[in-house]
Every structure is written in C-alpha cells, then in structure tokens.
Amino acid sequence: MTAIVPTAWIWMDGRLVAWDDAKVHVLTHGLHYGSAIFEGIRCHRATGGTAVFRLREHLERFRDSAKIYEMHLPYSVDELVRAVRELGRANGSPEAYVRPIAFTGYGEMGVDPSGSRVQVAIGMWPWGAYLGEAGAQRGVRATVSSWTRIDSRSLPPQAKCSANYANGILAKLEARAGGYDEALLLNSAGLVAEGPGENVFRVRNGVLSTPPASSGILRGVTRDTVVQLAIEDGIPVQRTGFTREELFTADELFFTGTAAGVTPIREVDGRPIGTGAYPVVRRLQTLYEDALRGRAPKHADWLTYLGAA
Ligand SMILES: Cc1ncc(COP(=O)(O)O)c(C=O)c1O
Incomplete structure (x- = not known):
C-alpha cells in the first residue's frame, strides 16, 4: 500500500494542472462502469539522473489496454512518453510512482461508453514499498x-x-x-x-x-x-x-x-x-x-x- 503524498502537478488532458485542480465530475462514466485503463510505473534515482523504468513498454501496454476496450486514446505513445518526462521534471520527485489513467469521462450515462469523451491523466507521488x-x-x-x-x-x-x-x-x-x-x-x-x-x-x-x-x-x-x-x-x-x-x-x-x-x-x-x-x-x-x-x-x-x- 502506498499513501498518496501530493506533488505539485498532475498532467491532465494535455497540460499540467495544479494537484488540487485535477478533478472530474462525480457522474464520470469510468467511475460508474469501470471504463478506465491505467498503468503503474516507477521513477527513481539512477546513475546519470532521475529515470523512469521501461516507460515505453508500460505505455505500449497502456495503448494495448485501450485498444482492447476500443477506447480511442487521443495521445500516441511518444506523446505520453513526453508527458511523463514533463511531469517528472515539473514535480522533481526522484523516487516516485507514476500513474497514467485513461477513462471515459462525463457525457452520457449507460453502459455504452461511446458517448463520453476519453480523458487522460498522469499523476505521480513519492514511492513507498507496496508489500513493505x-x-x-x-x-x-x-x-x-x-x-x-x-x-x-x-x-x-x-x-x-x-x-x-x-x-x-x-x-x-x-x-x-x-x-x-x-x-x-x-x-x-x-x-x-x-x-x-x-x-x-x-x-x-x-x-x-x-x-x-x-x-x-x-x-x-x-x-x-x-x-x-x-x-x-x-x-x-x-x-x-x-x-x-x-x-x-x-x-x-x-x-x-x-x-x-x-x-x-x-x-x-x-x-x-x-x-x-x-x-x-x-x-x-x-x-x-x-x-x-x-x-x-x-x-x-x-x-x-x-x-x-
Ligand atoms: C494484476 C497484476 N498482475 C501483475 C502486475 C505486475 O505488473 P508489472 O510488473 O508490469 O507492474 C500488476 C501490476 O501492475 C497487476 O496489477
């Protein structure tokens, strides 16, 4: 279990927003029907600077998860790589867990996700060992x-x-x-x-x-x-x-x-x-x-x- 300790910024729908402003509506489709895909990635101190481990492989799995659910991601893997790097630099926390998520947002209610737009967010916070x-x-x-x-x-x-x-x-x-x-x-x-x-x-x-x-x-x-x-x-x-x-x-x-x-x-x-x-x-x-x-x-x-x- 890792307690979330706020950092300064969240990347949300293409731009950095302040942590407290990264909000969604309570009637967001993904919240009701589980129509969300996500990743868990590790950012850490390495020889040569702060690095993200196997970032591209994680984001390729993210893209594949979206594909399985016919969720049209508005960003390519390359754009998401850039987004994670931008967020990491802005937050400056070297030992961190990085959490990209894509979900069908607020729009229509009902199992069919096609009426709600896909939103993408990336958060990160200081790292803690999951199993201690x-x-x-x-x-x-x-x-x-x-x-x-x-x-x-x-x-x-x-x-x-x-x-x-x-x-x-x-x-x-x-x-x-x-x-x-x-x-x-x-x-x-x-x-x-x-x-x-x-x-x-x-x-x-x-x-x-x-x-x-x-x-x-x-x-x-x-x-x-x-x-x-x-x-x-x-x-x-x-x-x-x-x-x-x-x-x-x-x-x-x-x-x-x-x-x-x-x-x-x-x-x-x-x-x-x-x-x-x-x-x-x-x-x-x-x-x-x-x-x-x-x-x-x-x-x-x-x-x-x-x-x-
Ligand atoms: C169900 C499940 N299996 C396995 C893993 C391990 O995957 P990874 O090594 O990519 O973190 C995870 C973690 O993401 C998971 O949630």
Missing part, C-alpha cells in the same frame, strides 16, 4: 484465495482495466481478513495465476517457472524483466502453469511487480516455503535493482531519463 520493506527482506505470508481469477472469456486480464481490480479487491479483502499479507489467485482451470497486483514465480531445483500469459494474468513488465535477467544469468526459465500443491513443494516462491519489486513469499496458508533462505530471489533482487539504478550497462535502454526540458 520488511516483506522484501523477510518474505510475505500469502493465502490461496477462494475467488477465481478473471479470465479472457469474461474480463480480459491482459488489459490493465480498472474493472479487473474488483476481482483483486475481493481477494485482497479476504486475505487481509485471514491475517495474510497477500492473496494468490487460481484461474478457472485451477492453476496458479497471480496476485491481485503481482505476478508469481516458483523455483524448484534451480529452475524458475511462471504462469504463461494465457493463464489469466497481466503480462507484467517486472515479470518480463526478471525472465530476461534470469536467462542472462544462466537460470533456466519455463513459462508453464503450476498447481496449488506445487506452491507447497517449491524451494522458493516470489511475487514481481512495479510496486512489489521482487518479493519472496515465505508462507502459503501457514505452510513454510522451502528452507526460508532465498538464494535465487536474492540474486534476482540484486540484478533487478542494478537494472533499475542504471548499473547494468546491457540494459541502459530500459531507462528513460527525465533530462532537461
């Missing part, structure tokens, strides 16, 4: 949710649509009520899909596996990053589904996400995972942090510097 600093170090306690992950026959999980998060909210509430840090959702085939805001990985005998894109997950940018870093480091990776019982027999389990980073899971439903040592997780945390901070020359192109105006 302690979680990243000691590992989090997860529970398998009784809620099934949405699937592409009903609500396409690969679109980062606000409506998807109703499913995540139910899982999160249940996990919290049970005293757990996070939920793990199974898909309708009974295989492990992901967390409410994270992808999941399993390590067994030195091999990394993560559910495939077809298993009801969001194609995480951090998931892709970890897969690439692992392969480069000689760790074998499989994009294959695994079952609930394979959670319990894992040597290591971990979540990945822009907000969660690379976070070990130390327990599932009260059962300890592995020995409690996370050699693969620790290695991947280091490689990921190096890439974020600009210490991995091979991946210099993952960083977009805010630069000068």
Whole structure:
C-alpha cells in the first residue's frame, strides 16, 4: 500500500494542472462502469539522473489496454512518453510512482461508453514499498484465495482495466481478513495465476517457472524483466502453469511487480516455503535493482531519463 503524498502537478488532458485542480465530475462514466485503463510505473534515482523504468513498454501496454476496450486514446505513445518526462521534471520527485489513467469521462450515462469523451491523466507521488520493506527482506505470508481469477472469456486480464481490480479487491479483502499479507489467485482451470497486483514465480531445483500469459494474468513488465535477467544469468526459465500443491513443494516462491519489486513469499496458508533462505530471489533482487539504478550497462535502454526540458 502506498499513501498518496501530493506533488505539485498532475498532467491532465494535455497540460499540467495544479494537484488540487485535477478533478472530474462525480457522474464520470469510468467511475460508474469501470471504463478506465491505467498503468503503474516507477521513477527513481539512477546513475546519470532521475529515470523512469521501461516507460515505453508500460505505455505500449497502456495503448494495448485501450485498444482492447476500443477506447480511442487521443495521445500516441511518444506523446505520453513526453508527458511523463514533463511531469517528472515539473514535480522533481526522484523516487516516485507514476500513474497514467485513461477513462471515459462525463457525457452520457449507460453502459455504452461511446458517448463520453476519453480523458487522460498522469499523476505521480513519492514511492513507498507496496508489500513493505520488511516483506522484501523477510518474505510475505500469502493465502490461496477462494475467488477465481478473471479470465479472457469474461474480463480480459491482459488489459490493465480498472474493472479487473474488483476481482483483486475481493481477494485482497479476504486475505487481509485471514491475517495474510497477500492473496494468490487460481484461474478457472485451477492453476496458479497471480496476485491481485503481482505476478508469481516458483523455483524448484534451480529452475524458475511462471504462469504463461494465457493463464489469466497481466503480462507484467517486472515479470518480463526478471525472465530476461534470469536467462542472462544462466537460470533456466519455463513459462508453464503450476498447481496449488506445487506452491507447497517449491524451494522458493516470489511475487514481481512495479510496486512489489521482487518479493519472496515465505508462507502459503501457514505452510513454510522451502528452507526460508532465498538464494535465487536474492540474486534476482540484486540484478533487478542494478537494472533499475542504471548499473547494468546491457540494459541502459530500459531507462528513460527525465533530462532537461
Ligand atoms: C494484476 C497484476 N498482475 C501483475 C502486475 C505486475 O505488473 P508489472 O510488473 O508490469 O507492474 C500488476 C501490476 O501492475 C497487476 O496489477
């Protein structure tokens, strides 16, 4: 969870507006019908200046999410890259979470979104660890949710649509009520899909596996990053589904996400995972942090510097 601490500016519909003026009408279509798509991106201090991690990939996913819902974005990916950089420079907060959102605005009421114009806003605020600093170090306690992950026959999980998060909210509430840090959702085939805001990985005998894109997950940018870093480091990776019982027999389990980073899971439903040592997780945390901070020359192109105006 990250508490929102206001910054000076929000980019809204093509211009910077003061934080307190970035408002919408209460009858906004997206608020009523979940007709909104969004992104979560990380901005941080790196060697060479303040940088945004894999900005273009996030904005391409943003564009794809809009496409799935036939939401006509009035800005190209290049224009949005410029908008994020402009906002980052104006706010000047180096460690920040960046949240672009596009939604059908105020206009008509009814399920059909076509009568309401698409609005786009980008906010950013200082960064906090989503599953806590302690979680990243000691590992989090997860529970398998009784809620099934949405699937592409009903609500396409690969679109980062606000409506998807109703499913995540139910899982999160249940996990919290049970005293757990996070939920793990199974898909309708009974295989492990992901967390409410994270992808999941399993390590067994030195091999990394993560559910495939077809298993009801969001194609995480951090998931892709970890897969690439692992392969480069000689760790074998499989994009294959695994079952609930394979959670319990894992040597290591971990979540990945822009907000969660690379976070070990130390327990599932009260059962300890592995020995409690996370050699693969620790290695991947280091490689990921190096890439974020600009210490991995091979991946210099993952960083977009805010630069000068
Ligand atoms: C449902 C879901 N799965 C996975 C992720 C991880 O994606 P990423 O690594 O791109 O942040 C997120 C976070 O955006 C998410 O909301």
